[in-house]
Amino acid sequence: MFSDGFTNRAASGDVSAPRFLLASGGDVLEARGALVSYRDTAAALAALHRSEQRIIVGAIPFDLDDRVALVAPEETAHRRVGRLDAGGALPPLVVTAQRPAPDEHLTRVAEVIRRIERGRLDKAVLARAVEFAAAAPVDPVRLARELARRDPAGNAFLADLSAAGGEYVGRFLVGSSPEVLVERRGAVVTCHPLAGTATRPDGLLDSDKDRAEHAYVVDAIAEVLAPLCDTLDVPPRPSLTRAGDLWHLGTVITGRLRDPGTTALDLALALHPTPAVCGIPRVAAARAIAEVEGPRGFYAGAVGWTDATGDGQWRVSIRCAEIAPDGRSLRAWAGGGIVAASDPATELAETANKLRTVLGPFDIEQWVA
Numbered sequence: 001m002f003s004d005g006f007t008n009r010a011a012s013g014d015v016s017a018p019r020f021l022l023a024s025g026g027d028v029l030e031a032r033g034a035l036v037s038y039r040d041t042a043a044a045l046a047a048l049h050r051s052e053q054r055i056i057v058g059a060i061p062f063d064l065d066d067r068v069a070l071v072a073p074e075e076t077a078h079r080r081v082g083r084l085d086a087g088g089a090l091p092p093l094v095v096t097a098q099r100p101a102p103d104e105h106l107t108r109v110a111e112v113i114r115r116i117e118r119g120r121l122d123k124a125v126l127a128r129a130v131e132f133a134a135a136a137p138v139d140p141v142r143l144a145r146e147l148a149r150r151d152p153a154g155n156a157f158l159a160d161l162s163a164a165g166g167e168y169v170g171r172f173l174v175g176s177s178p179e180v181l182v183e184r185r186g187a188v189v190t191c192h193p194l195a196g197t198a199t200r201p202d203g204l205l206d207s208d209k210d211r212a213e214h215a216y217v218v219d220a221i222a223e224v225l226a227p228l229c230d231t232l233d234v235p236p237r238p239s240l241t242r243a244g245d246l247w248h249l250g251t252v253i254t255g256r257l258r259d260p261g262t263t264a265l266d267l268a269l270a271l272h273p274t275p276a277v278c279g280i281p282r283v284a285a286a287r288a289i290a291e292v293e294g295p296r297g298f299y300a301g302a303v304g305w306t307d308a309t310g311d312g313q314w315r316v317s318i319r320c321a322e323i324a325p326d327g328r329s330l331r332a333w334a335g336g337g338i339v340a341a342s343d344p345a346t347e348l349a350e351t352a353n354k355l356r357t358v359l360g361p362f363d364i365e366q367w368v369a
């Protein structure tokens with residue numbers, strides 16, 4: 001178990017800067033310092049169940065076999081601010097790499113469609129990354145505030161990944177995720193999965209392809225929650241959810257927890273990775289993603305908090321970028337759910353549209369895809 005209580009500083013060296021931030025609808029939770037750092041979920045869960053810590057915050061990766069970046073912070077501040085102040089100017093960016101190149105993403109989507117047609121998979125989410133060099137250091141807090149300010153729903157997150165150790169020391173994950181993996185308030189559990197995307201709302205609710213892509217996620221979440229809840233409300237049809245310039249199919253699932261000892265982190269770990277970021281069947285989809293795409297790190301994981309009462313919120317870490325320790329480079333990701341009826345060119349365009357959320361605050365040269 002790793003829990004040595006080291007403290008390392010934000011890229012700016014500013015110890016007063018938050019190392020965790022989760023903003024939504026005008027509510028902001030900020031955390032500073034690290035009393036204890038956890039690299040594995042078992043240690044973090046044990047600390048919560050034994051009430052050793054008041055609150056645990058941070059990020060869990062896409063692959064739960066990888067190290068997590070969770071901390072018990074020195075201090076937290078929960079504020080209702082309405083809207084965060086402007087984050088301030090951010091430096092221009094230049095594209096340095098696309099991983100993979102757009103043409104290769106088309107080939108990979110086609111390969112996943114072939115696997116689906118062969119009957120090995122029903123759905124898999126394929127992602128790509130774009131890397132950028134910044135003209136001056138990008139301040140993670142400034143970016144998070146700017147994302148919250150621009151998003152009509154006020155969503156933004158920031159997580160210092162240092163607790164995961166190794167190459168993650170000094171790195172931050174920053175984004176604006178519209179998707180609630182799970183929230184627990186007392187006995188009430190809420191999930192708001194999103195899957196199925198369009199640039200306009202018209203027709204999205206009637207799209208068979210998007211409805212199929214969405215239904216896999218709702219069914220998988222309901223299957224996990226059913227044994228953990230006394231009552232579970234799963235609306236039969238999705239509704240439209242706006243996320244910046246995009247529209248998604250979304251379903252608000254609510255339940256009443258059977259065992260009050262089941263914390264928000266327990267729930268997040270039971271649900272993750274949902275088919276909104278992985279696929280169906282889960283193991284086959286995770287294998288296809290590992291083979292076709294490679295490791296994802298903290299993209300498509302979850303960012304959030306859980307307190308000693310077990311309450312908390314975990315958001316799916318999408319629409320995000322990782323910032324290098326010196327702030328001079330960024331890697332942004334976006335993915336999309338592939339089902340039998342998917343079209344590679346449409347999927348590539350969808351990833352470009354999704355990348356615009358986290359890149360919106362920057363002036364960017366030479367990036368078209």
Ligand SMILES: C=C(O[C@H]1C=CC=C(C(=O)O)[C@@H]1O)C(=O)O
Pocket residue numbers: 125127179194195196197248275276277318319333334335336337354
């Ligand atoms: C995987 C991502 O989005 C997910 C969430 C909403 C809609 C999605 C879709 O339509 O494919 C994805 O499941 C991403 O933004 O990188």
